[in-house]
Amino acid sequence: MDDTGKNLAVGEEMLYLTKQEVMDTGFDVEDILNLTRDALVAHGRKEYEMPAKIGVHPYKEVFFHAMPAYVPGKKAVGMKWIECYPHNPERYGLPQTTGLLVINDEPTGCPLAIMDATWITAMRTPAVTVLAAGALHPGAEAFGMFGCGIQGIEHCKFVVHRLKKLNKIYIYDIREEAMDRLIKEVQPLIDVEIVKGKSPEEVTKSCQVLSSATVILLDPLAVVKDSWVSRGQTLLPCDLNTFWDPATSKRADKYIVDSAEEHMLFADMGYFPDGLPRITCETGEVIAGVQKGRESQEELIVCSNIGMAVCDVVVGRAVLDRALKMGMGRKLPL
Ligand SMILES: NC(=O)c1ccc[n+]([C@@H]2O[C@H](COP(=O)([O-])OP(=O)(O)OC[C@H]3O[C@@H](n4cnc5c(N)ncnc54)[C@H](O)[C@@H]3O)[C@@H](O)[C@H]2O)c1
Structure with missing residues (x-):
C-alpha cells in the first residue's frame, strides 16, 4: 500500500x-x-x-x-x-x-x-535527449542545440549532467533574442561555455552531438543539409522529421526512436513524406541495455524522441x- x-x-x-x-x-x-x-x-x-x-x-x-x-x-x-x-x-x-x-x-x-x-513536458523531454546522448556518445566535447525556446533552454541545462566532457555548447535560433535569452538564463548555471552559432552549417560541423527543438511541420524544413552531417555524429531531434534533411535519417547507421509505434502513427499522419526510415530499436531498449547503442566511433546515429506518456x-x-x-x-x- x-x-x-x-x-x-x-x-x-x-x-x-x-x-x-x-x-x-x-x-x-x-x-x-x-x-x-x-x-x-x-x-x-x-x-x-x-x-x-x-x-x-x-x-x-x-x-x-x-x-x-x-x-x-x-x-x-x-x-x-x-x-x-x-x-x-x-x-x-x-x-x-x-x-x-x-x-x-x-x-x-x-x-x-x-x-x-x-x-x-519541458523537463522530461530534455531528460530523454540527454540520457540518450549519455548512452550513445558519452565522450562528446561539443553539443549543438537548434531552437532556443523552452526546450532549447532546458536541453542546455540538462546536457552537462550526462555529457561530462563537454567544453562547448553551440546554439542556434532564427531569433537572435531567443539565443540571448538562453545564454542569459543558462550560462550562470553551467561551467561549459555557450556560444552563438553563426549558421546551422557551422553548428552542425562543430559538434559531435546535436539536438533540435524547433517546430513540427508536415513537410520537412530540412534546414540542416545532409552534406553537412558526418559519420560518427549523434543527432537527437525532438521535432520529428522537420529540422534535418530526411536523407540523413535514411542513411544513418542506426535510426533509434523512443517509440516505434508512435513514429509509425506520425508517418501515417503524413509527417514523413519521404517515408519513415528503417527503425533500428527503441531508446529505452538502449538505456535498459537490451539493445546495443553505439558500436563504433564511425556510426552515424539518429535518435528521434517524440515524447512518451x-x-x-x-x-x-x-x-x-x-x-x-x-x-x-x-x-x-x-
Ligand atoms: N519530443 C518531445 O517530447 C517534445 C516535447 C515538447 C515539445 N516538443 C517540440 O519541440 C519543439 C520546440 O518546443 P518549445 O516548447 O521549445 O517551443 P518554443 O516555441 O519555446 O521554441 C522553439 C524555438 O525554435 C525556434 N525556431 C523555429 N524555427 C527555427 C528554425 N528553422 N531554425 C532555428 N530555430 C527555429 C524558434 O524561434 C523558437 O525560439 C516543438 O516542435 C515542440 O512540438 C517535443
Missing part, C-alpha cells in the same frame, strides 16, 4: 496543481533524469502499457494528443492531454505546447490529481506524492 490515502480521501477528492505548484515540489535536474531513466528502462524492458497517441486536429499542422500510460513498477497510471500549436508564439504570444496531466490511483482507478503538464506519468506520480506530503495544491471534491 502507498501513502496516498493518508493525505487524500481517495474516491472523494482529488488534488489540483498549477504549473507553479508543480515546479515548487522542487524536483531538480538529477531527480528528473533519474525518474525519466526509470520510465525509459521500464519501456525498454516492455514493463509498461502505452497505446500510441490518439488525437484531434482542428487545423492543419496542429494536434491534440491523448497520451495514456501505465508503468506498474512505479504505480504510475494516468493520461496527458497535450496540444501542439506551432504558430502560437508568433500569433498569440502563447507557448506551442500546453497541457494537463491526470494521475489515477492504481488500486482503485479513482482520479487522484489534475496538474499542469507544461513544466513536466510513460515518462509523463512516472514524473507526474512523483510530483503528486511529494505535493501531498508537502500539503501543496488545492483539493477539489469529485
Whole structure:
C-alpha cells in the first residue's frame, strides 16, 4: 500500500496543481533524469502499457494528443492531454505546447490529481535527449542545440549532467533574442561555455552531438543539409522529421526512436513524406541495455524522441506524492 490515502480521501477528492505548484515540489535536474531513466528502462524492458497517441486536429499542422500510460513498477497510471500549436508564439504570444496531466490511483482507478503538464513536458523531454546522448556518445566535447525556446533552454541545462566532457555548447535560433535569452538564463548555471552559432552549417560541423527543438511541420524544413552531417555524429531531434534533411535519417547507421509505434502513427499522419526510415530499436531498449547503442566511433546515429506518456506519468506520480506530503495544491471534491 502507498501513502496516498493518508493525505487524500481517495474516491472523494482529488488534488489540483498549477504549473507553479508543480515546479515548487522542487524536483531538480538529477531527480528528473533519474525518474525519466526509470520510465525509459521500464519501456525498454516492455514493463509498461502505452497505446500510441490518439488525437484531434482542428487545423492543419496542429494536434491534440491523448497520451495514456501505465508503468506498474512505479504505480504510475494516468493520461496527458497535450496540444501542439506551432504558430502560437508568433500569433498569440502563447507557448506551442500546453497541457494537463491526470494521475489515477492504481488500486482503485479513482482520479487522484489534475496538474499542469507544461513544466513536466519541458523537463522530461530534455531528460530523454540527454540520457540518450549519455548512452550513445558519452565522450562528446561539443553539443549543438537548434531552437532556443523552452526546450532549447532546458536541453542546455540538462546536457552537462550526462555529457561530462563537454567544453562547448553551440546554439542556434532564427531569433537572435531567443539565443540571448538562453545564454542569459543558462550560462550562470553551467561551467561549459555557450556560444552563438553563426549558421546551422557551422553548428552542425562543430559538434559531435546535436539536438533540435524547433517546430513540427508536415513537410520537412530540412534546414540542416545532409552534406553537412558526418559519420560518427549523434543527432537527437525532438521535432520529428522537420529540422534535418530526411536523407540523413535514411542513411544513418542506426535510426533509434523512443517509440516505434508512435513514429509509425506520425508517418501515417503524413509527417514523413519521404517515408519513415528503417527503425533500428527503441531508446529505452538502449538505456535498459537490451539493445546495443553505439558500436563504433564511425556510426552515424539518429535518435528521434517524440515524447512518451510513460515518462509523463512516472514524473507526474512523483510530483503528486511529494505535493501531498508537502500539503501543496488545492483539493477539489469529485
Ligand atoms: N519530443 C518531445 O517530447 C517534445 C516535447 C515538447 C515539445 N516538443 C517540440 O519541440 C519543439 C520546440 O518546443 P518549445 O516548447 O521549445 O517551443 P518554443 O516555441 O519555446 O521554441 C522553439 C524555438 O525554435 C525556434 N525556431 C523555429 N524555427 C527555427 C528554425 N528553422 N531554425 C532555428 N530555430 C527555429 C524558434 O524561434 C523558437 O525560439 C516543438 O516542435 C515542440 O512540438 C517535443
